[in-house]
Structure formats: structure tokens, C-alpha cells
């Protein structure tokens with residue numbers, strides 16, 4: 248069957264009151280971005296739907312690309328006809344004829360956005376259902392549990408007939424909730440934190456701390472590869488790579504060993520905050536999960552977080568490691584994260600870091616060093632690259 252439209256349902260956006268127009272506009276832009284390779288598509292936005300006119304393009308590729316777009320609750324292949332009973336009957340029959348198998352059951356579910364339409368939903372269900380039964384063989388009606396649910400959406404300007412729904416990614420359109428900077432290590436957790444933040448409509452840029460020669464080019468490549476996996480959800484992502492060797496060496500030389508981890512995290516957060524301000528982002532994101540390691544106790548968070556009043560989002564804070572790993576596998580980052588290349592933190596990890604560091608103590612240790620100048624130099628020498636989306640096929644259905 249030739250479907251001529253894709254009908255997209257928004258889900259959570261519909262409830263966003265006055266911001267709705269902004270949200271829908273952002274979703275339309277995000278959809279257009281993932282479909283740039285498909286020429287001739289036309290977009291039409293109504294109060295609670297977005298329609299893509301396919302103009303003869305095949306729907307299969309387009310449907311695949313829509314699956315990871317946040318802000319879509321569900322979408323359906325659709326056939327458009329005039330809002331006229333005879334035309335609806337014909338189009339419904341055409342839609343179902345090419346779809347059903349022997350002994351399938353079906354149901355017609357009409358929805359009238361146009362309340363002035365002369366027939367009510369029951370009458371329309373009956374008229375269309377009867378027309379289908381008369382003109383097909385081996386089909387039965389089952390209003391409770393049908394194999395085919397033929398949906399007829401009657402609007403003033405047109406009627407859309409759909410019979411096959413895809414589940415969307417849910418969440419909010421990326422960019423609709425502002426922008427934040429993700430501190431991305433090469434580990435399992437931070438890419439998952441990035442994915443979950445994107446899902447809530449926040450655009451992200453990455454910040455990675457890199458300590459050559461202690462960490463290799465391959466460790467850097469790992470971070471770029473992780474970023475590439477996340478571009479499936481947002482098109483492209485900027486990565487800021489911060490040279491961190493000098494600061495780490497200074498910490499090792501000047502701060503007592505059991506406080507070096509706390510101090511390292513504080514410097515990371517300070518630098519990230521400067522880059523955040525330059526990039527006009529509103530928050531920082533980390534992959535921390537409560538109690539996972541020494542630097543992720545509440546006491547550590549108090550001592551680390553003290554360097555900034557910028558909101559630090561920690562989407563994984565209450566999650567178990569196994570839950571995090573499961574998402575990492577589904578979004579395709581896990582196999583990259585477990586590559587055996589070193590991260591700057593693992594190399595400098597002290598034998599027994601303080602699990603309950605005192606804020607006064609770490610501040611005092613740091614007061615003997617002029618870190619500000621080193622932070623400025625690190626920001627100045629930061630390298631920025633843009634990673635663009637790559638076509639890939641994740642198991643999106645099982646994810647959402």
C-alpha cells in the first residue's frame with residue numbers, strides 16, 4: 248500500500264501550556280535535521296499533531312530515523328483523504344485491503360477533531376466497518392482485541408486513516424529545555440547520563456579532561472566514539488578536550504594523597520564551569536551515582552560541589568550499576584566504554600581516597616597553590632571538535 252503521510256503524536260509536549268509552540272517548533276526542526284537526506288518532504292503542524300507529506304518517498308527509511316527523536320510519543324503511516332464519508336470508506340478499505348491476512352479481526356476507531364461533522368463517531372465506525380466487511384473476505388470484527396485497529400481521524404481540512412503505529416522515543420525535543428555541559432569520561436556512566444539528559448530535551452556539549460602522556464590518543468578517541476553514539480539523538484555534539492596534565496601533577500605534588508581525588512574533581516568542576524559560561528549553557532552534568540566510589544558519597548559531593556553554584560545534574564544518582572549498564576548496552580555505548588584504555592582519573596587514583604573529605608581541609612590544601620592561573624591556561628588550550636551524526640541501527644524499540 249502507498250502511504251502518503253506520516254502522522255506524529257507529541258505526547259508530553261501537548262501538556263506544556265504556553266511553551267507548546269516553542270516545543271513543537273523545536274521538534275519540527277529536530278525532525279527536519281534527521282531527515283535532511285530525503286528531498287521533497289513537506290511538514291505541516293497542527294495543534295497536537297505533526298504531519299510529514301511523503302511526496303512519493305518510501306516510508307521505511309524515514310520511520311527508522313524518527314524512532315530515536317525525543318518528543319515523539321508515537322507515529323503512524325497514514326493515508327489522507329477528504330473529510331467526506333464516501334471517501335473515508337474508500338480510503339479505509341484501501342488501507343486495510345493491502346494489510347490483512349486471512350481470518351484477521353479488525354476494529355474501526357474514529358476520532359472527530361471536527362465536532363461539526365454530521366455523523367458522530369459511532370455512526371462513522373459503523374459505516375466504515377460495514378463497508379470493509381461487505382468488500383472483503385475472511386475478516387471479522389473484534390472491538391476488544393483486534394489484530395488491526397484502523398484509526399480514522401476526522402479533521403476539518405482532511406481525514407487521516409492509520410492502521411500501523413510505531414512507538415516513539417518519548418521525552419522532550421532536544422534543545423527545548425536549554426543546554427548543559429556533560430563531563431564525559433571514558434567510563435560507562437557519563438554517556439548514559441548524557442543520554443538521559445538529552446531525553447529531557449536538554450542539548451549537550453561534552454567536556455573531557457585529558458592528561459597526556461599519562462593518557463593516550465586512544466583514550467581520547469574512545470571519548471569521541473562515545474559522543475558519536477549519542478549523536479543519533481541530537482544530530483551533532485561539540486566536544487571540548489581540556490589539557491589536564493599540569494593540574495593533575497600539581498595536585499599530586501601539593502595536596503595530601505588522600506585528598507587528591509577531591510581536589511581533582513573540584514578543579515574539573517571549576518574548569519567545566521568556565522567553559523559552560525563561554526558556551527552559554529545553563530548547567531553541568533556528571534555520571535555520578537550515590538555511593539558508587541569514594542568521590543560519590545554525599546560528603547564528597549558537598550566538598551566538590553562547593554566550587555560552583557551552577558546546577559550540577561546527576562541523572563544516575565539513584566541508579567544501580569546494573570541498571571546503568573543495561574541502558575549503556577541499549578544505546579550502544581557499553582562496548583566502547585569497556586575498551587581497556589586509561590582515564591586521567593584512574594591513573595592518578597590514590598590508594599585510599601577520603602570517603603568523607605572535609606571542605607575546610609581541601610580548601611586549605613588548595614590555598615597554597617595558584618590554581619587560577621593553571622585553570623585559565625587549561626581553558627585557553629582547550630581543543631574543540633564537532634562530532635556529526637552517523638547512521639546506525641540501535642535496538643530503539645526495546646529501549647523506549
Ligand SMILES: Nc1ncnc2c1ncn2[C@@H]1O[C@H](COP(=O)(O)OP(=O)(O)OP(=O)(O)O)[C@@H](O)[C@H]1O
Nearest residue numbers: 430431432434435436437454455456533534535592
Ligand atoms: N576524564 C574525565 N573527563 C570528564 N569528566 C570526567 C572525567 N573523569 C570523571 N569525570 C566525571 O566525573 C564523574 C565521576 O567519575 P568517576 O570516575 O568517579 O566515576 P564513574 O562512576 O567511573 O563514572 P564514569 O563511568 O562516567 O567514568 C563521571 O561520571 C564524569 O561525569
